Amino acid sequence: MKNTKFVVKVNRGGTLKPEYVRRIDTPIQMTSDRKLALLMGRLTAEDAVKSIETARCSPELVSVQVST
Numbered sequence: 001m002k003n004t005k006f007v008v009k010v011n012r013g014g015t016l017k018p019e020y021v022r023r024i025d026t027p028i029q030m031t032s033d034r035k036l037a038l039l040m041g042r043l044t045a046e047d048a049v050k051s052i053e054t055a056r057c058s059p060e061l062v063s064v065q066v067s068t
Contacts, residue, residue: 002065006045007037012057
């Protein structure tokens, strides 16, 4: 059985490599390794997007299929 989880991908203005949310504690920690990205539910991911959304970075939700 597969579930859909989400990661938050962040593209910053001057960097070539996208970053992903690793932890949502204060402050939010980022990583460039997608395997280390935090898998979360849709509501949690949407909250993370809202909290890090600024003029210099554009976060987006990326769905990931996870087998259980």
